[in-house]
Amino acid sequence: MDILIYTVLTLCALGVLAAVLLYFVARKFKVEEDPRIDEVEKMLPGANCGGCGFAGCRAMAEALVVRDDISELFCPVGGGDTMKSVASYLGKAAPEKEPRVATVRCGGTCEKRPRTNTFDGASSCAVASSLYVGETGCAFGCLGYGDCEAACAFDAIHVNPETGLPEVDADKCTACGACVKACPKNIIELRKKWPKNRAIYVSCVSKDKGAVVMKACKAGCIGCGKCVKVCQFDAITLENNLAFIDSDKCRLCRKCVNECPTGAINIIGLAPLPKEPKPAPAAKLSASETPAAKPSAPEAVAAKPSAETPAKQDNAPQAAPQSVDNKQEQ
Amino acid sequence: MKTFPIGGIHPSDEKKWSKGSAVETMPLPDTVTIPLSQHIGAPAVAKVAKGDKVLTGQLIAEAASFMSANIHSPISGTVKSVDMLPNAQGLRQMMITIVREGDEWVEGIDRSTELVRECDLTPAEIIERIKNAGIVGMGGATFPTHVKLSVPAGKKAECLIINGVECEPYLTSDYRTMLEFGERLVVGTTILKRALGVEKAFIGVENNKPDAVAHLRELVASMGAEGVTVVPLKVRYPQGGEKQLIAAVTGRQVPPPPALPIDVGAVVCNASTTVAVYDAVQKNKPLIERVVTVTGKQVASPKNLLARMGTPISSLVAFAGGLPEGDVKVLNGGPMMGRAMVNPDAPVTKGCSGITVISGAEAHRVKESACIKCAKCVSACPMGLEPYFLSKLSRKKAWDVVEAHNVTDCIECGSCQYTCPAGLPLLDYIRLGKQTVMGIIRARAAKK
Numbered sequence: 193m194d195i196l197i198y199t200v201l202t203l204c205a206l207g208v209l210a211a212v213l214l215y216f217v218a219r220k221f222k223v224e225e226d227p228r229i230d231e232v233e234k235m236l237p238g239a240n241c242g243g244c245g246f247a248g249c250r251a252m253a254e255a256l257v258v259r260d261d262i263s264e265l266f267c268p269v270g271g272g273d274t275m276k277s278v279a280s281y282l283g284k285a286a287p288e289k290e291p292r293v294a295t296v297r298c299g300g301t302c303e304k305r306p307r308t309n310t311f312d313g314a315s316s317c318a319v320a321s322s323l324y325v326g327e328t329g330c331a332f333g334c335l336g337y338g339d340c341e342a343a344c345a346f347d348a349i350h351v352n353p354e355t356g357l358p359e360v361d362a363d364k365c366t367a368c369g370a371c372v373k374a375c376p377k378n379i380i381e382l383r384k385k386w387p388k389n390r391a392i393y394v395s396c397v398s399k400d401k402g403a404v405v406m407k408a409c410k411a412g413c414i415g416c417g418k419c420v421k422v423c424q425f426d427a428i429t430l431e432n433n434l435a436f437i438d439s440d441k442c443r444l445c446r447k448c449v450n451e452c453p454t455g456a457i458n459i460i461g462l463a464p465l466p467k468e469p470k471p472a473p474a475a476k477l478s479a480s481e482t483p484a485a486k487p488s489a490p491e492a493v494a495a496k497p498s499a500e501t502p503a504k505q506d507n508a509p510q511a512a513p514q515s516v517d518n519k520q521e522q
Numbered sequence: 523m524k525t526f527p528i529g530g531i532h533p534s535d536e537k538k539w540s541k542g543s544a545v546e547t548m549p550l551p552d553t554v555t556i557p558l559s560q561h562i563g564a565p566a567v568a569k570v571a572k573g574d575k576v577l578t579g580q581l582i583a584e585a586a587s588f589m590s591a592n593i594h595s596p597i598s599g600t601v602k603s604v605d606m607l608p609n610a611q612g613l614r615q616m617m618i619t620i621v622r623e624g625d626e627w628v629e630g631i632d633r634s635t636e637l638v639r640e641c642d643l644t645p646a647e648i649i650e651r652i653k654n655a656g657i658v659g660m661g662g663a664t665f666p667t668h669v670k671l672s673v674p675a676g677k678k679a680e681c682l683i684i685n686g687v688e689c690e691p692y693l694t695s696d697y698r699t700m701l702e703f704g705e706r707l708v709v710g711t712t713i714l715k716r717a718l719g720v721e722k723a724f725i726g727v728e729n730n731k732p733d734a735v736a737h738l739r740e741l742v743a744s745m746g747a748e749g750v751t752v753v754p755l756k757v758r759y760p761q762g763g764e765k766q767l768i769a770a771v772t773g774r775q776v777p778p779p780p781a782l783p784i785d786v787g788a789v790v791c792n793a794s795t796t797v798a799v800y801d802a803v804q805k806n807k808p809l810i811e812r813v814v815t816v817t818g819k820q821v822a823s824p825k826n827l828l829a830r831m832g833t834p835i836s837s838l839v840a841f842a843g844g845l846p847e848g849d850v851k852v853l854n855g856g857p858m859m860g861r862a863m864v865n866p867d868a869p870v871t872k873g874c875s876g877i878t879v880i881s882g883a884e885a886h887r888v889k890e891s892a893c894i895k896c897a898k899c900v901s902a903c904p905m906g907l908e909p910y911f912l913s914k915l916s917r918k919k920a921w922d923v924v925e926a927h928n929v930t931d932c933i934e935c936g937s938c939q940y941t942c943p944a945g946l947p948l949l950d951y952i953r954l955g956k957q958t959v960m961g962i963i964r965a966r967a968a969k970k
Contacts, residue, residue: 323950324611325864
């Protein structure tokens with residue numbers, strides 16, 4: 193019995209001693225922290241995605257409180273509203289940024305970009321791209337193993353098994369940029385987010401010459417430059433056989449969409465402009481060349497994404513790429 | 523019998539398919555494509571443009587820096603283009619395309635088969651000739667040979683090791699080279715010895731090639747090559763790895779990077795490279811052809827072919843009887859370290875020692891299941907790494923931890939993946955980790 197009492201008493205004494213010690217240590221080494229950091233952290237979404245460039249929401253909150261000028265800081269997940277409330281709480285000027293959305297710039301579906309081999313290795317885009325070109329003939333296109341899907345913390349991007357391409361759910365996407373970093377082919381871009389998720393973009397990143405692109409994929413940009421000529425806002429640039437639409441300059445006028453001979457310019461949430469009747473000589477040329485275009489013609493028609501495109505327009509694309517082909521062979 | 527101390531595996535050597543076929547010379551190709559990057563280091567700089575006439579053996583691309591190699595035209599004809607073309611992996615690379623017209627050689631190349639034994643050049647002159655001939659390691663690593671031979675100040679070469687191990691299953695190009703070009707190999711060895719100023723040279727050969735060992739021993743004795751010893755080694759993969767071979771022959775361990783074999787006083791040179799050194803120094807012949815094994819269980823007539831660089835690999839396969847029916851995996855190299863090709867028209871390059879055709883069910887990997895922590899990969903790793911751990915961390919993108927666990931030591935031999943009972947793609951992820959960490963290290967060095 194004695195042993196029990198002594199044991200209990202000793203432990204109690206030790207506990208009291210440790211408590212007193214800890215109390216003084218805590219007083220001595222107390223870290224003074226701005227209480228606003230906690231408040232700001234609560235206002236942030238708490239996703240810890242790193243989209244702002246900081247390690248997490250806490251680090252972002254610290255930066256927001258410490259820095260006088262917060263115009264460079266922006267939480268892509270919370271967006272303008274969150275930044276406004278944080279700024280008003282801290283009494284600083286709110287940074288303004290247009291909302292952005294991740295955009296997958298590859299239109300090489302299984303149908304349009306036939307598989308030329310099978311990949312047997314680890315199912316990861318990073319691994320495949322470190323080894324070889326991929327399962328298709330295109331060296332730039334989407335590999336389809338879903339590294340972007342794995343990187344997304346918001347369940348906003350998914351590989352569609354039918355097309356083999358990732359699709360972004362624009363309502364869920366926070367433009368944190370995790371998928372942009374995960375993609376070894378640099379296909380995903382953060383573009384300006386229009387109301388109703390409208391978008392027009394070149395759905396291809398191939399820098400190959402037109403003839404090479406045509407061989408590998410029926411939906412690729414062949415660098416013909418027609419879209420550049422028709423654009424009134426200088427939004428489209430052509431570099432290394434690839435057209436690029438600057439989403440900050442584009443006004444969604446849709447003129448380029450009909451010009452593209454391969455349908456590489458994607459249009460979302462908008463109906464394409466009505467087709468103007470082609471000038472007579474061009475129409476004749478395309479009509480006469482259609483039968484000569486052999487097997488590619490019916491396939492291309494079948495591969496058109498929707499019924500929005502009238503049949504007449506399908507004839508034109510056949511003629512244009514071929515003329516580009518010839519130019520390059522000469 | 524000697525072998526290396528850590529790890530290693532013993533796959534079936536499968537040399538029987540092609541070991542009996544004597545080296546045949548491929549008919550000259552009509553068109554060749556020559557990549558400007560056939561070696562480790564900076565790509566060579568093209569010296570020709572579209573429309574230029576070139577002769578066989580003419581310099582068409584010059585080494586961009588010390589760590590680079592010259593490239594010579596393997597045929598005579600007209601340059602068709604200098605453009606980005608897909609390589610064996612389908613990735614775009616700068617290549618020179620030449621259309622053949624006859625076979626005219628540049629002057630000054632001795633094409634006779636007569637053996638020239640005497641060499642009284644100084645080491646600097648020998649290295650200069652090797653550099654001019656654009657010789658790189660032909661075992662597959664394609665490290666420029668003149669860089670290897672230029673021993674940095676403060677370090678001393680003590681011995682030369684000729685790598686005739688050819689531990690990679692299926693391949694027999696080095697084996698046939700040792701058997702058929704043995705005299706050139708022995709003279710090449712004495713030249714390399716002279717260039718390095720070393721007394722001792724070893725020719726390491728695995729004992730699954732007893733005839734090569736006997737043949738080389740006889741030649742060394744009859745030709746009076748002093749200080750050259752033929753060392754038979756116990757069959758074990760990856761004995762042909764530079765560090766493994768040094769450990770097997772000398773018993774010395776090369777420390778982890780950035781240490782190089784020269785830090786333990788050894789210089790290793792592949793058997794085919796040594797023959798190329800002979801050709802370059804004694805015959806003034808640049809590196810424009812090499813022996814390529816085309817082999818596989820289903821290949822109609824496996825062969826060892828002497829092909830000019832730039833010859834389309836598809837024509838070599840066709841020469842050996844073509845591809846079998848059904849699912850086929852064509853490997854640029856052997857089954858362990860070779861890389862699957864997607865572009866059969868890719869050219870033969872300086873590092874292309876063989877084409878292995880794997881067909882049917884063997885062409886597919888086994889299905890992946892969970893790691894059971896059996897540690898077979900750990901005991902198989904010849905570098906003493908922990909493959910399961912590196913692979914898992916690479917998958918999780920923990921690059922700092924991967925770096926701390928010496929992923930850059932990995933020689934990508936594939937022993938771990940070979941032993942894995944769960945069929946895990948260990949090497950796929952380790953290689954990814956290694957590449958990423960190398961990039962991080964380079965970026966860090968550039969910042970400083």
